[in-house]
Amino acid sequence: MVRVTIWNEYLHELENEAVAKIYPEGIHAVIADFLKKEGDISVRTATLNEPEHGLTEEVLAETDVLIWWGHKAHWQVSDSVVERVYQRVLAGMGLIVLHSGHHAKIFRKLMGTSCDLRWRDVGEKARVWVVEQGHPIAQGLGDYFEIPREEMYGERFDVPAPDCLVFLSWFKGGEVFRSGCCYQRGRGRIFYFQPGHETFPVYYQPEVQRVIVNAVRWAKPSFVDNRPVLMHSEPLEELNN
Amino acid sequence: MVRVTIWNEYLHELENEAVAKIYPEGIHAVIADFLKKEGDISVRTATLNEPEHGLTEEVLAETDVLIWWGHKAHWQVSDSVVERVYQRVLAGMGLIVLHSGHHAKIFRKLMGTSCDLRWRDVGEKARVWVVEQGHPIAQGLGDYFEIPREEMYGERFDVPAPDCLVFLSWFKGGEVFRSGCCYQRGRGRIFYFQPGHETFPVYYQPEVQRVIVNAVRWAKPSFVDNRPVLMHSEPLEELNN
Amino acid sequence: MVRVTIWNEYLHELENEAVAKIYPEGIHAVIADFLKKEGDISVRTATLNEPEHGLTEEVLAETDVLIWWGHKAHWQVSDSVVERVYQRVLAGMGLIVLHSGHHAKIFRKLMGTSCDLRWRDVGEKARVWVVEQGHPIAQGLGDYFEIPREEMYGERFDVPAPDCLVFLSWFKGGEVFRSGCCYQRGRGRIFYFQPGHETFPVYYQPEVQRVIVNAVRWAKPSFVDNRPVLMHSEPLEELNN
Amino acid sequence: MVRVTIWNEYLHELENEAVAKIYPEGIHAVIADFLKKEGDISVRTATLNEPEHGLTEEVLAETDVLIWWGHKAHWQVSDSVVERVYQRVLAGMGLIVLHSGHHAKIFRKLMGTSCDLRWRDVGEKARVWVVEQGHPIAQGLGDYFEIPREEMYGERFDVPAPDCLVFLSWFKGGEVFRSGCCYQRGRGRIFYFQPGHETFPVYYQPEVQRVIVNAVRWAKPSFVDNRPVLMHSEPLEELNN
Numbered sequence: 001m002v003r004v005t006i007w008n009e010y011l012h013e014l015e016n017e018a019v020a021k022i023y024p025e026g027i028h029a030v031i032a033d034f035l036k037k038e039g040d041i042s043v044r045t046a047t048l049n050e051p052e053h054g055l056t057e058e059v060l061a062e063t064d065v066l067i068w069w070g071h072k073a074h075w076q077v078s079d080s081v082v083e084r085v086y087q088r089v090l091a092g093m094g095l096i097v098l099h100s101g102h103h104a105k106i107f108r109k110l111m112g113t114s115c116d117l118r119w120r121d122v123g124e125k126a127r128v129w130v131v132e133q134g135h136p137i138a139q140g141l142g143d144y145f146e147i148p149r150e151e152m153y154g155e156r157f158d159v160p161a162p163d164c165l166v167f168l169s170w171f172k173g174g175e176v177f178r179s180g181c182c183y184q185r186g187r188g189r190i191f192y193f194q195p196g197h198e199t200f201p202v203y204y205q206p207e208v209q210r211v212i213v214n215a216v217r218w219a220k221p222s223f224v225d226n227r228p229v230l231m232h233s234e235p236l237e238e239l240n241n
Numbered sequence: 242m243v244r245v246t247i248w249n250e251y252l253h254e255l256e257n258e259a260v261a262k263i264y265p266e267g268i269h270a271v272i273a274d275f276l277k278k279e280g281d282i283s284v285r286t287a288t289l290n291e292p293e294h295g296l297t298e299e300v301l302a303e304t305d306v307l308i309w310w311g312h313k314a315h316w317q318v319s320d321s322v323v324e325r326v327y328q329r330v331l332a333g334m335g336l337i338v339l340h341s342g343h344h345a346k347i348f349r350k351l352m353g354t355s356c357d358l359r360w361r362d363v364g365e366k367a368r369v370w371v372v373e374q375g376h377p378i379a380q381g382l383g384d385y386f387e388i389p390r391e392e393m394y395g396e397r398f399d400v401p402a403p404d405c406l407v408f409l410s411w412f413k414g415g416e417v418f419r420s421g422c423c424y425q426r427g428r429g430r431i432f433y434f435q436p437g438h439e440t441f442p443v444y445y446q447p448e449v450q451r452v453i454v455n456a457v458r459w460a461k462p463s464f465v466d467n468r469p470v471l472m473h474s475e476p477l478e479e480l481n482n
Numbered sequence: 483m484v485r486v487t488i489w490n491e492y493l494h495e496l497e498n499e500a501v502a503k504i505y506p507e508g509i510h511a512v513i514a515d516f517l518k519k520e521g522d523i524s525v526r527t528a529t530l531n532e533p534e535h536g537l538t539e540e541v542l543a544e545t546d547v548l549i550w551w552g553h554k555a556h557w558q559v560s561d562s563v564v565e566r567v568y569q570r571v572l573a574g575m576g577l578i579v580l581h582s583g584h585h586a587k588i589f590r591k592l593m594g595t596s597c598d599l600r601w602r603d604v605g606e607k608a609r610v611w612v613v614e615q616g617h618p619i620a621q622g623l624g625d626y627f628e629i630p631r632e633e634m635y636g637e638r639f640d641v642p643a644p645d646c647l648v649f650l651s652w653f654k655g656g657e658v659f660r661s662g663c664c665y666q667r668g669r670g671r672i673f674y675f676q677p678g679h680e681t682f683p684v685y686y687q688p689e690v691q692r693v694i695v696n697a698v699r700w701a702k703p704s705f706v707d708n709r710p711v712l713m714h715s716e717p718l719e720e721l722n723n
Numbered sequence: 724m725v726r727v728t729i730w731n732e733y734l735h736e737l738e739n740e741a742v743a744k745i746y747p748e749g750i751h752a753v754i755a756d757f758l759k760k761e762g763d764i765s766v767r768t769a770t771l772n773e774p775e776h777g778l779t780e781e782v783l784a785e786t787d788v789l790i791w792w793g794h795k796a797h798w799q800v801s802d803s804v805v806e807r808v809y810q811r812v813l814a815g816m817g818l819i820v821l822h823s824g825h826h827a828k829i830f831r832k833l834m835g836t837s838c839d840l841r842w843r844d845v846g847e848k849a850r851v852w853v854v855e856q857g858h859p860i861a862q863g864l865g866d867y868f869e870i871p872r873e874e875m876y877g878e879r880f881d882v883p884a885p886d887c888l889v890f891l892s893w894f895k896g897g898e899v900f901r902s903g904c905c906y907q908r909g910r911g912r913i914f915y916f917q918p919g920h921e922t923f924p925v926y927y928q929p930e931v932q933r934v935i936v937n938a939v940r941w942a943k944p945s946f947v948d949n950r951p952v953l954m955h956s957e958p959l960e961e962l963n964n
Contacts, residue, residue, distance in 0.1 A: 090354060090355060090399070109353060110353045111353050112350060112351045112352050112401075112426060113426055113427050114331060120474045120475070122476065124476065127657075129636075129637045129657070130637075131637050131638060131639075132643075133638055133910050134909065134911060134912065134944060136945055139946065143638065152474065152476075154474055154611075155611045155650060156611075156612065156625065157613075158331070158427055160401060160404075160424070160425070161404060163401075163402060163886070164643065164886065165647070168637060170652060170656060170657065170658045171652075172476075172477075173474070173475075173476025173477050174480075174652060175652065176611050176658045178613070178650075184401070184402065184855060184857060184887070185353060185354055186354050186355065186399055187856050188857060222857065222858075222859055222861075222862035222863075223862065232359070232360065233361045233393065233414075233416060234361070235363065235413075235415060236413075239363070239365060239414045239415075370878045370879075370899050371878075372901075373884075375574055375668065375669035375671065375704065376666070376704075377704055379704075380704035380705065381704075395852075396853075396854050397852075397854060397856055402887065402888065404646065405884065406884065406888070409891065409901075410899070411894075411897060411898065416852070417850075417852050417892070417899045419891075425614060425616060425617070425646070428616030429616060430616065462616060463621035463622075591835060592835045592836075593835050594832060594833045594835035594883075595813060595833075595908055596909065600956040601956065602956045602957070604958065606958065634956065634958075640813070640909055642835075642886075642906070642907070642908060643886060645884060654959075655959050655962045656958060656959040665883070667835060667836055667883060668837065668881055714843065715877055715896075715898060716843070717896030718895075718897040
């Protein structure tokens, strides 16, 4: 079993009727549903307004892969919880950052850059092209898939060059975007995936669900190791200076 | 001209006689000397105990490449100065981080990881192997060069995989280290270079000087651009959804 | 001075009236013209139908950067000349491969993959986005530039992931393409640049010229070294097994 | 099940007594033995002197991951078999290249470089350091492991920078080596692993076996797809130029 925790800011769904119609129980509930169907994935959820945002030491200790969706309240996430998640990622926990999570504190801290990008919210057509067809995260997809209406995210996306670029997106209005990016940081694997604006039913789309399922399996750690890396080292016996 | 600012913590040299013998005017003075001889490099220096650590807005605005040496007082560098340097790197300023600067706040912030490593200070022999012989930073070097006595830094070095690995070091006591690492972050180029423990005369060695001179030229920005990356984007005229 | 040799297949211009109108002296002549104006670049040209395709040992020995344009006659390039160019690239010579050169023998040999891609020739609009704004090859460009009419090249582009991805192109018909890719192979630097279909005046466009000039300076070797890498190595004196 | 084919040149073991003592049934037999014990791996073997070197279309069609050991007879491997293996790798088959296989035709063809390196055969101590502790190929290993006696392979190793560098080796005589390198080529995953000189019992060592088992699972393709990448593409309906 892969133990997944889905973190959702969970504000838009409560405050905005249009969003609530699409995601009446929250984006996290929809993601939880399709993950559970896989059989080899166990799921819990956590949201901003829970104590410690639902991300206690205990929860993280039982999490192999954390999925993150946030947008309008990144600044409300406490620095101590961010630090806790950060240490857990460096120790080996997988992290999947969705859509507007590009500006989440945890993602910016791990990337070391602004994570800024271009954007436009008119609900235009997007095409997600598979760049690395042999990558496990692309398993089961064709050459590309389309999202009928999506918020545009465009380059320059101010992140470090990904260790592996899996998807590239085309937007009808004239932009391109590195929409599926893999990173290794410490002992943890990170996947950023662009689709998922809250005003469109993107997470109901089978291809998007396929990608997230694949990413969960890819990001699952072989092990999580809290040993510090920093250490004093003894030399070989033969060393005599 | 490349405008270089050399930042040195400048504490060991004032507090430790053995270090003061090797670097009577400070490590920064020795680095400044050999850079000035190049002719196309102008140099200023800055140290921890100057106001704003010598890194005012004005100084950074006139700096193309910043060289950083620090060790025992990383925590004394103010967060506001770190943020200022950070923004300047993302805008395009080059950054060369030397030796124990691996734990400097600015380096950790840009890397997004702990930057921990193994270490041992017995003054053993190190060999610096050139992995990318065609890289500008390796220009003028042979297949390898030796440092007769150096502090050992060993793997696992907890940094993101470098965009380009230029040097790999061998240590007599049994360790290896990715000792010359290039990174692009935002519009800025970063080079980490391992040699340079304060108790050995490493910065007097011609090969080490060659590398630092080469790195200065490599890290020099084409331009420095403070425009934010984040922006709203207008679509092509033809977009009608 | 950077010593550039421009290699052009030079068949379309002689056989096709429409192409001849755009490039009456050949594509190589137009590229030679704008490179010469830079002042620090010396230029010679070579074409398929010259003896040894114009790429003799002597010519290569005096070439720092080779630019390659070919399309319909890749198979006519002799394997011995390909081998000669290949050895020179591994020794340090820069190589800039343009447009349909993606299928040139020399590019496929250096990449180790099929270098296949999608294509469509209807003369649609292309936008070339700058992904790495701080890269020397992007110097002097804005966030993107447009090519009013260009042949579409689209992903999956079957090349190794580039060491640095500088440009990403958007095509109006729905595709994206990694259109500016840097590679280090041996001691040589390689840049692939997508624009340049023979039926459109792409090489007259200032932004395209800017990129090629920048790429020439970037690909210029620090030195060219024919020493073999393979060698027997003597151990440290202390090694006694 | 992962279907593995182990290819061994199988000459040293037949011609050299010292090697025959260590590997009486051939290196391939020892590798087959420990792979079979895993339970989820099925194994067949193939050698140079079999018809078509044992690598017929049928065998490759039933191979998920091919392991390659060769040394003194690389030139005897027929180009048509190399081409067949090459096409299968680009289509998705995993490839694990061991030790002196660095000079195998198939590896050089996929890398696009000389794959030259330094070497010395005095049976010195090697230490294999884990650089990426979170990588699946490093699963179950500590910070490093030692090989008591091994042939030295040293940098400059003339390969493209790996997509992921998993292991770095230290040799007592003074060299370092990128000894565990991952590559994606086409739809296939490639892993080069340095240990394994025929005159030392390296493949009996548990850590080495662990790495090869891990690499088999990592290199297993999600699917193998023979579709060509090259194709003509139809535009979006809306494209009217």
